[in-house]
Amino acid sequence: RAMKERLPKHIFDTLMASVEGGQKLDSTMADMVAAAMKEWALSKGATHWTHWFHPRTELTAEKHMAFIFRDENGMAIESFKGKELIQSEPDASSLPSGGIRSTFEARGYNAWDPSSPAFIMMSKKGGTLCIPSVFISYDGTPLDLKTPLLKAVDAVEVRALRLLKLFGNRGIKWAHVTVGAEQEYFLVDNSVAKDRPDIRYCGRTIIGSPPPKGQQMEDHYFGSIPPRVLSFMEDVERDLYRLGVVITTRHNEVAPGQFEFAPQFADANLACDQNQQIMDVMRKMARRHDFCLLLHEKPFAGLNGSGKHVNFSLVDSEGRNLLRPSTNQRKNIQFLTFLSAFLLGASKYSSLLRASIASPGNMHRLGGNEAPPAIMSAYLGTTLTNILEGVEKGLPEELPAQALLDLGMNKLPSIVAENSDRNRTAPLAFTGNKFEFRAPGAPQSIAGPLTMILAAWASGLETLGDLMEKKISAGGDIQEAALEAIKFAAGQSRHFRFEGNAYSPQWQKEARSRGLTMANTTTEALALLLLPENRELLSRLHILSDREITAYYEIRMEQYIKTVEIELGVLRSMVMEGVLPALSRQIILENSSYSALPEEVQRESLPWTAYILHLAQLKTSLLTATEKLDHFHEKLHCMEVEEMASAITGEGLSLYESTRQLCDTAETLVASDIWPYPKYTKLLTIS
Incomplete structure (x- = not known):
């Protein structure tokens, strides 16, 4: 304006x-x-x-x-x-x-x-x-994240317009990718957070025993927003509105101290910029309100982590959402074609989607009963699944229109919006008029995941467009061509669609039998970027050259190594400077109190002596653990990058887990006035 x-x-x-x-x-x-x-x-x-x-x-x-x-x-x-x-x-x-x-x-x-x-x-x-x-x-x-995203957006929009023209939409001038990214985050009192070196340097707690009451009562989600937090939210919304960013939703999330913002949808490139603006304004505003903003994927053990749900769709120049079911059967076949094109691309390049959300923090979040598993799959809901399965089995040639109605096509406008968003365990879900990618982590730029999503979708659109053109040139009409393309996509993506509980152990086994990509660690997931089929796709669509893909992989791997190295260093310093001295003071206190007892009382206080012995053993174990951390750090820098990443994922994270367990045990045994760091109970209480 x-x-x-x-x-x-x-x-x-x-x-x-x-x-x-x-x-x-x-x-x-x-x-x-x-x-x-x-x-x-x-x-x-x-x-x-x-x-x-x-x-x-x-x-x-x-x-x-x-x-x-x-x-x-x-x-x-x-x-x-x-x-x-x-x-x-x-x-x-x-x-x-x-x-x-x-x-x-x-x-x-x-x-x-x-x-x-x-x-x-x-x-x-x-x-x-x-x-x-x-x-x-x-x-x-x-050298940035925006350039590949712009190329991926262009790849989808060109192929989407081609498909629209095949369906006879001659007046359509363009098709744009629209995106809305829900942003989860934690707020902690800055006066408390400043006494936690792990929060200061890592953005999360790397030691800390879960509180007696966390999120078990399920009373925080959608609860009344604390006045101080609401004031923060209102100021964030005001500043964002001045930047042209409209926040449409704000609410409490599942964990104590966890909240969410959701903006109005925008074109993909603009939505990516706006999400960065949202995070930037939140950081600045948190300091003004004496909060510490945590955007880490897993800031607190035992509580839900924070993600960034990336919702995306396609809109044409006449304002029609191409992923919205219609009362018009011809439009519904067009809708199913665009939907099937995404499923086809996502199923073929699911490893690329997995690689796009690999990060040091997301490894702690994915796969828990709080976030999608690390196995990529898509959930559509019963109605759409039945329709695709019916098309895959085949329609009677003489009565395709009636057969489509029998499959439930006439129910799409009313049913899909009602029952397509019930499975919160799926990484990808169709939610009535858009897809939702739930796996990205809260601090991540949406540019990376969105680039890979759009690359996969462009591939699916291209394949179905080619199939339809071939059928039409052979004398078939557009409906026949589209149904044949949908049938092909339904068959190819069957293994990728899953309607059940993706948290269940059975799904792990079933996913393996279906041939889905299994990558539980960040290093395994990042390596998927280098698969020949992923390199070929990104190069063919002119999104990333082969050289740029390798560079992207090396940057992400280097970030992973440095992040875990910093966390191990902070862990060691917190043990040496805080946990061990606290254990010593507790041992001295207990020993002096025990020694002051009359001898006959001491003989009846065996649990007390066992407690003092346990404290001493705990300190010895922690000293041994820090020695192992020092030794690991020394040998780490004699390794090449790939070997270093492998060692960190294996030995490094194992050392971290065992050392943390000892620290968390110590926290439960040491008096609160002696323990050097604010505990979860205090961190999760907003004054």
């Missing part, structure tokens, strides 16, 4: 054509757009501008440049030129590249992404005009 008010009509129309169709702006027009942006930003109190981008750290990055500079006469002038809007050159040497370039090759470029609106991030004494951008190396190789 601001650009429309400030730009001549022909310049604004050219800008919109650039946004919608990729048309380039010449230097004169770019100067005019930049001038309008500058005037708008200055009128809102901004003093600086930045190209705001998504390096492969899962966070955002920015370098602030002042609008004001001094001319040759020493006068202060305000300037922002078109060439500065379109491109800037930050130092790329210290951002992850996965070995694509050497450290001394520092050059990297930001290029303006006009499809995502610029926004102003306000601060106490001004504001910064943030220009969403891609980030590439000097030779054009992507």
